[in-house]
Amino acid sequence: MGKGAKSPNEFEIIARYFAPLAAREPGALGLLDDAAVLAISADRKLVITTDTLVEGIHFMGDDPPESLAGKLLAVNLSDLAAMGSEPFAYTLSLALPKAWSPQRLEDWLSGFCAGLRKAQEQPGVTLVGGDTVGTPGPLCLTATALGTAEPGRELLRSGALPGDVVYLSGTLGDAALGLRVLRNQLPGVDPTDGEALIRRYRMPEPRVALGLRLAGIAHGVADVSDGLVADLSHICSASGVLATIHTDWLPLSKATVDVLARDPTLLASVLAGGDDYELVFTAAPEASVDIGRISRDLALPLTAIGRIDAAEPGHRNQLVRVVDALGREVDVIDGGFRHF
Ligand code: ADP
Ligand code: MG
Secondary structure (H helix, E strand, O other), X not given: XXXXXXXXXXXXXXXXXXXXXXXXOHHHHHHOOOOEEXXXXXXXXXXXXXXXXXXXXXXXXXXXXXXXXXXXXXXXXXXXXXXXXXXXXXXXXXXXXXXXXXXXXXXXXXXHHHHHHHHHHOOOOEEEEEEEEEEOOOOEEEEEEEEEEOOOOOOOHHHOOOOOEEEEEOOOOHHHHHHHHHOOOOOOOOHHHHHHHHHHHHOOOOOHHHHHHOOOOOOEEEEOOOOHHHHHHHHHHHHOEEEEEEHHHOOOOHHHHHHHHHOHHHHHHHHHOOOOOOEEEXXXXXXXXXXXXXXXXXXXXXXXXXXXXXXXXOOOOOOEEEEOOOOXXXXXXXXOOOOO
């Protein structure tokens, strides 16, 4: 790359280098969705996704191994949830720092595996393989999650339609603010709020049950891993539509409301920060009764946060508009997490 040239971002890399290798398999979905959906028999599809967590990028060196295990499984199961898939197994690859002492290695492994055991239980998944290597670099964790889906009931990013309502599960922004608390970037935060935010950063809950209930109801679905604006943009570009979201409709936890009351500029982190692992989805306005029922059944807030419109020429670069209570456009400078 020439001097001063900007590195391509991860999506440009995937589109340019990897998508051509996936072109022959329709189930790869152009490497543009949350997971691949492969036809294995007439009545079942195999859904596969993989995600890596790197020390110093996705977690901090002193994060407890128990919660790291939960997070690794959760980020993978979250992608299956976004496809409406039922998980059943996963593989695990670990690159463990050679610099660790034997004691540190054993302590870490026992904590990590206790965390995995706990995280496996509720979604009913089992470890079925993996790889274990040493590295001169930082700790690096990869899991590949496997699930199934009924043909025709899988959820895609590409189904959003003009006139749809945009919904978000749970609350937004807690994880991004939790990371700021861990980095001492929110001095003076109420300790109870701080703990709640850190918990959401360290222990996301994959919305597997919600994904399974959304088949036949949701049109376009993604999980919020890179930030609401970025992940909703992915739905918009896959569907050829635009979205408008309203800041005063956003579902916020008490802790996030408290933090924003002290510093309203942190709204940009709430909108663009990642790691929530909630589902963002679109559905026809008539689906609101069904969605209300699902929300009650799962005891999980499902909040309308905006709407989908037809794409117009001239809007190409901005697929998601964010407006405040007075209808003024809010600038989301940080368009989501960038690796490069
Ligand atoms: P998510 O945030 O939902 O985990 P990513 O942003 O990591 O998804 O990836 C976007 C898409 O690109 C996914 O379909 C993923 O499978 C694919 N992808 C990412 N990296 C690679 C790679 N190195 N080779 C093949 N496909 C990839
Ligand atoms: Mg995803």
